[in-house]
Amino acid sequence: MDIRRAHALAALLRWLGPWASERALPAGVARETWLVREGQLHGFRAHRAGAPPRAGAVSRLEAYVYHPRGAPRGVYLIAPGLHFLGPDDPRMDRLCRVLAAAGFVVVAPFLPAFVDLDVRPDAPDDLERFARATAERFRSAGRPTIFSISFGSWPALEVAARLDDAVDGVITFGGYADFGAAVRFCVDGVMRARSGDVRLAHDPLNLPALFLNLLPHLALEGDTSGLASAWRELVYRTWGKMELKVPGRLEPYWRELAPSVPAPHRQTFLVGAGAEPGAGELAERALARAGAGFDYADPTAAMMRLTRPVVVCHGRDDDVIPWNEARKLERALAPRVPTRLHLTGLYGHTGAGRPAAGALAREAATLLGIARALAHGSALAELFREP
Numbered sequence: 001m002d003i004r005r006a007h008a009l010a011a012l013l014r015w016l017g018p019w020a021s022e023r024a025l026p027a028g029v030a031r032e033t034w035l036v037r038e039g040q041l042h043g044f045r046a047h048r049a050g051a052p053p054r055a056g057a058v059s060r061l062e063a064y065v066y067h068p069r070g071a072p073r074g075v076y077l078i079a080p081g082l083h084f085l086g087p088d089d090p091r092m093d094r095l096c097r098v099l100a101a102a103g104f105v106v107v108a109p110f111l112p113a114f115v116d117l118d119v120r121p122d123a124p125d126d127l128e129r130f131a132r133a134t135a136e137r138f139r140s141a142g143r144p145t146i147f148s149i150s151f152g153s154w155p156a157l158e159v160a161a162r163l164d165d166a167v168d169g170v171i172t173f174g175g176y177a178d179f180g181a182a183v184r185f186c187v188d189g190v191m192r193a194r195s196g197d198v199r200l201a202h203d204p205l206n207l208p209a210l211f212l213n214l215l216p217h218l219a220l221e222g223d224t225s226g227l228a229s230a231w232r233e234l235v236y237r238t239w240g241k242m243e244l245k246v247p248g249r250l251e252p253y254w255r256e257l258a259p260s261v262p263a264p265h266r267q268t269f270l271v272g273a274g275a276e277p278g279a280g281e282l283a284e285r286a287l288a289r290a291g292a293g294f295d296y297a298d299p300t301a302a303m304m305r306l307t308r309p310v311v312v313c314h315g316r317d318d319d320v321i322p323w324n325e326a327r328k329l330e331r332a333l334a335p336r337v338p339t340r341l342h343l344t345g346l347y348g349h350t351g352a353g354r355p356a357a358g359a360l361a362r363e364a365a366t367l368l369g370i371a372r373a374l375a376h377g378s379a380l381a382e383l384f385r386e387p
Helices: 003-016 045-048 090-101 123-135 150-166 178-189 204-217 225-238 251-260 263-271 279-290 300-305 326-334 357-375
Strands: 028-036 061-067 075-081 105-107 145-149 169-173 190-193 198-199 310-317 338-345
Touching: 003 090, 003 357, 028 123, 045 225, 061 123, 075 090, 075 123, 075 150, 105 123, 105 190, 105 310, 123 150, 145 150, 145 326, 150 169, 150 178, 150 300, 178 190, 178 204, 190 326, 198 279, 204 225, 204 263, 225 251, 225 263, 251 263, 251 357, 300 326, 310 326, 310 357, 326 338
Parallel strands: 075 105, 075 145, 145 169, 169 310, 310 338
Antiparallel strands: 028 061, 061 105, 190 198
């Protein structure tokens, strides 16, 4: 390992370990806003500006670019998960600053579909535009490594398959191989495994975002815009507040929003907010009506075409996408491309935990493996040649 990569590894271990405060940020990182294409705003920025997206209008493609202190040793393109804040989410911002402090240029896009909380078919197209622009602008720093978060694994793998050796490879964190299994886990917390179903802790705050995506398949009569607005507002008000995962804590929020929903759709709002039972049945009926309607979000075809190396990382305590999705990704990828799997107990879906000393000792090798992979940004192939 060369001296610059060793420095990158040390920085990553310093900032990503459970000993680091999640509020602390590395110094010396510069951030700029990069406008790739002019157009209409999406996500919370559009909501705050009172300018909801118009169907058919060209989307604004904008990213934050994080620059290291010295000459970059590589480039990361972030494939974000579903979040209305995009890279304005403090957790995303911190991750990007940590990668930049380790010596990498980091491009974190506001992906229009995902800041709209919408798993829609154009997400890979926009990520591809960011990938091409990143590869061109930072050509001298190396080919971009795509780092995906959560549901960003699908567009990341698709874009890597499309661009082939124009990108370095992919590192996924908290991704999925089976869209249907990930959706069902969001509702019932059941990890569907070959050896049998396992019930795990799951995040109740995600239900409204799920039903926003299922809304066209709920077979509701009349204008559903009020229902969609209430679910979206519930997400805006509650995401990022970990204390609201405790049973009963969401009640003041849905009680305040329910009167704004037209009476014919109010019961559906309550079910989709987790306030009333029936979410599982409602979701299953919607998925049955959708049929093949979500096949575009299945990464299988992309994995079949992929030629670049992939590192698959997942937290065993992930309460949004179950950890066995990482094993599914590894099984699908390993026969075709260089692949490594890292399952860790140090991270959930939304950040680092603080394990006991014994658990930390057991997790040390995994943490080192993840940090080593990240230190190989723009050079993932070299990772697989090292002992």
